[in-house]
Amino acid sequence: MFDGFESGRVTVGETEIAYVAAGEGEPVLMLHGFPQTKALWARIAPELVALGYRVICAGLRGYGASGKPLARADLANYSFRAMAADQLGLMKALGHARFHLVGHDRGARVAYRLALDHPAAVASVTLMDIVPTAIMLTDLRRDVAQSYWHWFFLAQPAPFPERMIEANPISFMKPASSDGARRVRRISMLNSSLLIGPHGMMPKRLPVAATITERRWPSISPTIWRSRGDAYLRPL
Numbered sequence: 001m002f003d004g005f006e007s008g009r010v011t012v013g014e015t016e017i018a019y020v021a022a023g024e025g026e027p028v029l030m031l032h033g034f035p036q037t038k039a040l041w042a043r044i045a046p047e048l049v050a051l052g053y054r055v056i057c058a059g060l061r062g063y064g065a066s067g068k069p070l071a072r073a074d075l076a077n078y079s080f081r082a083m084a085a086d087q088l089g090l091m092k093a094l095g096h097a098r099f100h101l102v103g104h105d106r107g108a109r110v111a112y113r114l115a116l117d118h119p120a121a122v123a124s125v126t127l128m129d130i131v132p133t134a135i136m137l138t139d140l141r142r143d144v145a146q147s148y149w150h151w152f153f154l155a156q157p158a159p160f161p162e163r164m165i166e167a168n169p170i171s172f173m174k175p176a177s178s179d180g181a182r183r184v185r186r187i188s189m190l191n192s193s194l195l196i197g198p199h200g201m202m203p204k205r206l207p208v209a210a211t212i213t214e215r216r217w218p219s220i221s222p223t224i225w226r227s228r229g230d231a232y233l234r235p236l
Contacts, residue, residue: 001042002057004049012089014077015067019058019090023049026123027096029087030057033105033129035173037064040104056094060110061086071158084114088121097121104128 005022020038028048032040038057048055059066060083071078087110091099100123103111108130115122136144145152154161165172 001039002045005045005057009065010090010093012086012093015061015069015086017058017061017067017086017090018065019056019094020045021054021056021094022046023052023054025052025054027054027056027091027094027099029091029096029099029101030055031060031087031101031103031107031110032057032063033103033107036105039064053100054096056091056096056099058087058090060107080109080113081117083110084117087114088118091121098123100124100126102126102128103130105130109133 002020002022005020007018007020009016009018018038022045030038030041030045032038038059041055041057045055045057062068062078069077076082091097098121101111101114103109103126105128108127111125111127112132115125153164
């Protein structure tokens with residue numbers, strides 16, 4: 001896995017972020033979702049390297065080989081803003097002040113937080129299999145809540161989720177892992193050339209919610225949203 005890629009860990013604030021990297025050219029940061037790790041990109045990353053990019057696949061804090069600092073009482077150090085700051089710190093440490101950004105699932109939420117907080121650092125952003133949290137919760141239906149029950153379960157105050165999972169971790173992870181495996185298969189079949197957006201500065205504000213709610217987009221699996229200059233984010 002990741003043959004020919006270098007691997008390392010960079011200290012960013014209170015934690016360490018694990019990564020693999022390879023290639024020459026414009027940098028691309030790739031962020032995985034839940035319950036995956038950076039291994040999600042193992043089949044696509046080499047294709048992007050072959051297309052002439054410097055590809056960095058990083059682990060989010062709390063996942064895989066990245067650090068897992070103790071959560072604070074207000075959980076602020078596990079917010080998407082904190083995770084975005086981790087990834088910005090990683091890229092700066094690797095010498096990349098500006099980069100393309102690709103995020104899947106939870107990694108996509110980190111990606112659009114990074115783009116909103118640090119627009120000058122983001123050359124383009126690609127969001128996969130996700131819509132903004134506010135829209136998801138506002139339009140929540142029973143079937144969605146039942147399918148994504150783990151969102152609400154994991155949001156319960158500690159140590160309730162931890163104790164329940166520890167009692168039978170296989171039973172908890174099996175449905176999540178099965179869904180994750182399906183996503184990995186879909187992602188591995190993507191044309192890697194679709195993942196990098198056009199060059200140009202990201203706008204300071206990304207009206208993602210307005211873009212998504214203006215019309216009903218056809219179902220795409222996985223759905224990919226990509227920056228297109230002044231057009232902001234549109235589905236491919």
